[in-house]
Amino acid sequence: xxxxxxxxxxxxxxxxxxxxxxxxxxxxxxxxxxxxxxxxxxxxxxxxxxxxxxxxxxxxxxxxxxxxxxxxxxxxxxxxxxxxxxxxxxxxxxxxxxxxxxxxxxxxxxxxxxxxxxxxxxxxxxxxxxxxxxxxxxxxxxxxxxxxxxxxxxxxxxxxxxxxxxxxx
Ligand code: FEO
Numbered sequence: 549x550x551x552x553x554x555x556x557x558x559x560x561x562x563x564x565x566x567x568x569x570x571x572x573x574x575x576x577x578x579x580x581x582x583x584x585x586x587x588x589x590x591x592x593x594x595x596x597x598x599x600x601x602x603x604x605x606x607x608x609x610x611x612x613x614x615x616x617x618x619x620x621x622x623x624x625x626x627x628x629x630x631x632x633x634x635x636x637x638x639x640x641x642x643x644x645x646x647x648x649x650x651x652x653x654x655x656x657x658x659x660x661x662x663x664x665x666x667x668x669x670x671x672x673x674x675x676x677x678x679x680x681x682x683x684x685x686x687x688x689x690x691x692x693x694x695x696x697x698x699x700x701x702x703x704x705x706x707x708x709x710x711x712x713x714x715x716x717x
Contacts, residue, residue, distance in 0.1 A: 550614035554661050557652055562605050563619045564648055569598035571624045571641065575634050578627060586703035587631060590685075594638075596711045601671070604715040608667050631699070635686040642682050646675040674714070 550558070572594040579588035609616050628634040649671045656664040685706070692698040 550609065550612040550664070551659060551661065554656065554659055554664055555609065555614040557655055558605055558609055558614070558664070559617050559619070561648060561652060562602050562609075562616065563621065564645065565598050565601040565605065566618075566621050567624070568641065568645060569595050569602065570621050572598060572638075574624045574626055575628070575638070578634065579631075582631075584631065584699075584703045586705065586707035587634075590706040590709050593709045593711045597714075600713050600715045601674070604667075604670070608664075612663065632686070632689045635682060635689055639679065639682040639686050642675065642678045646679060649675055670715070670717070 572591045576588045576591035576595060579585070579591060606616055625637070628637070649668060653665065653668045653672065656662075656668060685702075688702060689699075692702070
Protein backbone atom coordinates (compact mmCIF):
# COMPACT_ATOMS: atom_id res chain seq x y z
CA UNK A 549 0.00 0.00 0.00
CA UNK A 550 1.29 3.44 -0.89
CA UNK A 551 1.42 6.00 1.87
CA UNK A 552 -0.55 9.20 1.20
CA UNK A 553 2.51 11.41 0.91
CA UNK A 554 4.10 9.21 -1.76
CA UNK A 555 0.75 8.84 -3.53
CA UNK A 556 0.41 12.62 -3.75
CA UNK A 557 3.98 13.08 -4.95
CA UNK A 558 3.54 10.44 -7.67
CA UNK A 559 0.27 12.04 -8.77
CA UNK A 560 2.07 15.38 -9.01
CA UNK A 561 4.73 13.72 -11.14
CA UNK A 562 2.04 12.29 -13.44
CA UNK A 563 0.87 15.87 -13.92
CA UNK A 564 4.44 17.03 -14.64
CA UNK A 565 4.96 14.23 -17.18
CA UNK A 566 1.66 15.12 -18.83
CA UNK A 567 2.74 18.73 -18.97
CA UNK A 568 5.96 17.59 -20.67
CA UNK A 569 3.94 15.64 -23.24
CA UNK A 570 1.80 18.71 -23.92
CA UNK A 571 4.89 20.92 -24.15
CA UNK A 572 6.53 18.69 -26.77
CA UNK A 573 3.32 18.31 -28.74
CA UNK A 574 3.18 22.11 -28.85
CA UNK A 575 6.72 22.11 -30.21
CA UNK A 576 5.69 19.50 -32.80
CA UNK A 577 2.94 21.89 -33.93
CA UNK A 578 5.44 24.76 -34.08
CA UNK A 579 7.87 22.72 -36.22
CA UNK A 580 5.03 21.62 -38.52
CA UNK A 581 4.19 25.29 -39.04
CA UNK A 582 7.85 25.97 -39.87
CA UNK A 583 7.90 23.21 -42.51
CA UNK A 584 10.41 21.15 -40.59
CA UNK A 585 8.69 17.73 -40.55
CA UNK A 586 11.73 15.91 -39.17
CA UNK A 587 11.93 18.16 -36.11
CA UNK A 588 8.15 17.83 -35.76
CA UNK A 589 8.53 14.04 -35.89
CA UNK A 590 11.21 14.11 -33.18
CA UNK A 591 8.92 16.13 -30.93
CA UNK A 592 5.95 13.89 -31.66
CA UNK A 593 8.01 10.87 -30.55
CA UNK A 594 9.08 12.84 -27.49
CA UNK A 595 5.39 13.41 -26.74
CA UNK A 596 4.76 9.64 -26.97
CA UNK A 597 7.69 8.97 -24.64
CA UNK A 598 6.26 11.34 -22.05
CA UNK A 599 2.89 9.60 -22.23
CA UNK A 600 4.70 6.31 -21.63
CA UNK A 601 6.34 7.90 -18.56
CA UNK A 602 2.86 8.89 -17.33
CA UNK A 603 1.54 5.37 -17.83
CA UNK A 604 4.41 3.74 -15.99
CA UNK A 605 3.53 5.82 -12.90
CA UNK A 606 -0.20 5.23 -13.52
CA UNK A 607 0.26 1.45 -13.53
CA UNK A 608 2.59 1.56 -10.56
CA UNK A 609 0.19 3.59 -8.37
CA UNK A 610 -2.62 1.15 -9.17
CA UNK A 611 -0.43 -1.87 -8.56
CA UNK A 612 0.38 -0.54 -5.10
CA UNK A 613 -3.26 0.00 -4.24
CA UNK A 614 -3.08 3.77 -4.60
CA UNK A 615 -5.44 6.12 -6.41
CA UNK A 616 -4.53 8.06 -9.54
CA UNK A 617 -5.97 11.58 -9.57
CA UNK A 618 -5.56 13.56 -12.78
CA UNK A 619 -5.25 17.29 -12.32
CA UNK A 620 -5.51 20.16 -14.83
CA UNK A 621 -2.56 20.64 -17.14
CA UNK A 622 -1.14 24.16 -17.22
CA UNK A 623 -0.93 25.96 -20.56
CA UNK A 624 2.26 25.57 -22.57
CA UNK A 625 4.25 27.93 -24.78
CA UNK A 626 3.16 27.88 -28.43
CA UNK A 627 5.79 29.89 -30.31
CA UNK A 628 9.57 29.83 -30.53
CA UNK A 629 11.90 32.15 -32.43
CA UNK A 630 13.91 29.35 -33.99
CA UNK A 631 14.82 25.66 -33.53
CA UNK A 632 17.69 26.59 -31.20
CA UNK A 633 15.30 28.27 -28.78
CA UNK A 634 13.01 25.22 -28.85
CA UNK A 635 15.91 22.88 -28.05
CA UNK A 636 17.25 25.19 -25.38
CA UNK A 637 13.82 24.98 -23.77
CA UNK A 638 13.81 21.19 -24.21
CA UNK A 639 17.20 20.79 -22.58
CA UNK A 640 16.32 23.14 -19.72
CA UNK A 641 13.02 21.37 -19.20
CA UNK A 642 14.64 17.95 -19.02
CA UNK A 643 17.09 19.26 -16.41
CA UNK A 644 14.11 20.43 -14.40
CA UNK A 645 12.44 17.02 -14.70
CA UNK A 646 15.67 15.41 -13.49
CA UNK A 647 15.46 17.61 -10.38
CA UNK A 648 11.85 16.51 -9.82
CA UNK A 649 12.81 12.84 -10.14
CA UNK A 650 15.80 13.28 -7.81
CA UNK A 651 13.52 14.94 -5.28
CA UNK A 652 11.12 12.01 -5.50
CA UNK A 653 14.02 9.62 -4.92
CA UNK A 654 14.92 11.57 -1.78
CA UNK A 655 11.32 11.46 -0.51
CA UNK A 656 10.98 7.72 -1.18
CA UNK A 657 14.21 7.21 0.73
CA UNK A 658 13.02 9.30 3.69
CA UNK A 659 9.68 7.47 3.71
CA UNK A 660 11.52 4.11 3.53
CA UNK A 661 9.42 3.15 0.51
CA UNK A 662 11.82 0.78 -1.20
CA UNK A 663 9.49 -0.24 -4.04
CA UNK A 664 8.99 3.40 -5.06
CA UNK A 665 12.71 4.03 -4.68
CA UNK A 666 13.30 1.05 -6.96
CA UNK A 667 10.93 2.10 -9.77
CA UNK A 668 12.33 5.63 -9.65
CA UNK A 669 15.74 4.26 -10.60
CA UNK A 670 14.31 3.59 -14.07
CA UNK A 671 13.42 7.28 -14.30
CA UNK A 672 16.85 8.32 -13.03
CA UNK A 673 18.49 6.40 -15.90
CA UNK A 674 15.92 7.67 -18.39
CA UNK A 675 16.67 11.27 -17.45
CA UNK A 676 20.34 10.79 -18.31
CA UNK A 677 19.23 9.80 -21.82
CA UNK A 678 16.63 12.56 -22.04
CA UNK A 679 19.14 15.27 -21.20
CA UNK A 680 21.82 13.83 -23.49
CA UNK A 681 19.46 13.54 -26.47
CA UNK A 682 18.22 17.13 -26.14
CA UNK A 683 21.72 18.51 -25.61
CA UNK A 684 23.12 16.61 -28.59
CA UNK A 685 20.60 18.20 -30.97
CA UNK A 686 21.08 21.60 -29.35
CA UNK A 687 24.85 21.39 -29.90
CA UNK A 688 24.37 20.37 -33.55
CA UNK A 689 22.03 23.33 -34.09
CA UNK A 690 24.58 25.69 -32.57
CA UNK A 691 27.29 24.34 -34.88
CA UNK A 692 25.12 25.04 -37.92
CA UNK A 693 25.06 28.77 -37.09
CA UNK A 694 21.84 29.23 -39.09
CA UNK A 695 23.08 27.32 -42.18
CA UNK A 696 19.83 26.40 -43.99
CA UNK A 697 21.27 23.43 -45.87
CA UNK A 698 22.61 21.94 -42.65
CA UNK A 699 19.24 22.51 -40.99
CA UNK A 700 17.45 20.56 -43.72
CA UNK A 701 19.99 17.73 -43.42
CA UNK A 702 19.37 17.56 -39.68
CA UNK A 703 15.62 17.68 -40.30
CA UNK A 704 15.95 14.65 -42.58
CA UNK A 705 17.91 12.82 -39.88
CA UNK A 706 15.35 13.59 -37.17
CA UNK A 707 12.59 12.22 -39.43
CA UNK A 708 14.08 8.76 -38.81
CA UNK A 709 13.28 8.72 -35.11
CA UNK A 710 10.71 6.07 -34.17
CA UNK A 711 8.94 5.30 -30.92
CA UNK A 712 9.89 2.29 -28.86
CA UNK A 713 8.31 1.84 -25.47
CA UNK A 714 11.26 1.69 -23.08
CA UNK A 715 9.11 1.62 -19.96
CA UNK A 716 8.71 -2.17 -19.94
CA UNK A 717 12.45 -2.58 -19.35
FE1 FEO B 1 9.47 12.27 -18.71
FE2 FEO B 1 11.30 13.90 -20.66
O1 FEO B 1 11.01 13.13 -18.99
